[in-house]
Amino acid sequence: MKIGVSSCLLGENVRYDGGHKHDAYVAATLGAYFSYVPVCPEVECGMTIPREAIRLEGEPESPRLFTVKTRRDVTEQMLVYREAKLAELKKENLCGYILKKNSPSCGLARVKVYRGQGIVKSGRGIFAAGLVMSFPLLPIEEEGGLNDPKIRENFIERVFTYSRWKDFLSANPTPKKLVEFHTCHKLLLMAHNPQIYREMGKFVATSGAPGFHELLNRYESMLMGCLAYFATPRKHADVLMHIMGYFKKELSGPEKAEMLDLIDQYKNETLPLIVPLTLMRHYISKYDQDYLKKQVYLNPHPQELMLRNHV
Ligand code: SF4
DSSP, X not given: OEEEEEGGGGTOSOSTTSOOOOOHIIIIIXXXXXXXXXXXXXXXXXXXXXXXXXXXXXXXXXXXXXXXXXXXXXXXXXXXXXXXXXXXXXXTTOSEEEEOTTOTTTOOSXXXXXXXXXXXXXXXXXXXXXXXXXXXXXXXXXXXXXGSHHHHHHXXXXXXXXXXXXXXXXXXXXXXXXXXXXXXXXXXXXXHOHHHHHHHXXXXXXXXXXXXXXXXXXXXXXXXXXXXXXXXXXXXXXXXXXXXXXXXXXXXXXXXXXXXHHHHHHHTTSSOTHHHHHHHHHHHHHTTOHHHHTOGGGOSSOGGGOGGGOO
C-alpha cells in the first residue's frame, strides 16, 4: 500500500542544512509494510540543498513563508508547486501520509509562526495544509505523533482499513459486497464509535436503492470519520464483552471469571489490550466461531507491529 512521506524521514539528505531526519520506526519498521512515496516540498519547489532556512510568518491561519535572513517571500513558489504536486498525488492512490513535525512546509500542527516580535506555536506547514484540504479522509500523522502508542495504533489501523476499502472499491463493488465489508468491520467500528457504526448499518441497508455510487462516497466518509475517534479501553471492553456473549454456553464458570477479570484489568489500564484479546482469540478458534473469525477487529494490522501490546 502506498504511503506519502516527508523524504527527510527516510534519511534523504534534503534538509536546509544538507542533512536528514532519518526515523528508524518510519523507515524500517513501517517501511516493511508500506510502499513509500517520498516528497520533499522545499527541494521539489526549486529550493537548493543546502539552502537558507525558511519560516512561517503572519497569521497562524494563513501564514506566509519567508527566508529567515534575506527576507524573501517564497510563499507563491511553494503554492504553485503544491497545486501541481497534490494533483499528481491524487493519482497515487495513497492510503496514508507521514509528515515531518515542526517544519514550515511539512509540519501538521503546532508549527512556529512568527508574528512581529512574538511566536505562536499553532501553525501548519504550507504543504501540509494543502494536503489536509485535498485529502480530507486520508490518515495523516507526524513522525512525532507515532511515538505515542495510542496515536500510532489509531493511525496504522486507519491506514490498513483505508487500504482494504480501496481494494474493495477496485474489485467491482456491489450492494451485497458492501454488506459483507460492513459486517467484517462491525466490531472494529464499534470499538471506535458505536453510534456512527449504527448509523452506517442503517445506511448500508439502503444500498440496493439507486445512487449506489454516491452511497459508496458517503460510506467512505463515515468509515474514516468513525475510525478517527479513538478506541478507548471502555469501548474496547464493551466489544470484548460482546464477543464473550458468543461463548456464553461453552465457557465454564472459572473460564468466564478469568475472562471477566482480564477485561476488567484492561479497562482499568493495568493490562494491555493484547492480553484479553489473545484469550478471546483462543476461544474463537477453539469453538470455531466463523462469524467472529471474519472480524477485522481481531487482526486489524500485522501482529508483528505489536501495536496492541501498548494500548
Ligand atoms: S521537512 Fe519536508 S520540506 Fe523539510 S526537508 Fe523534510 S521533506 Fe523536505
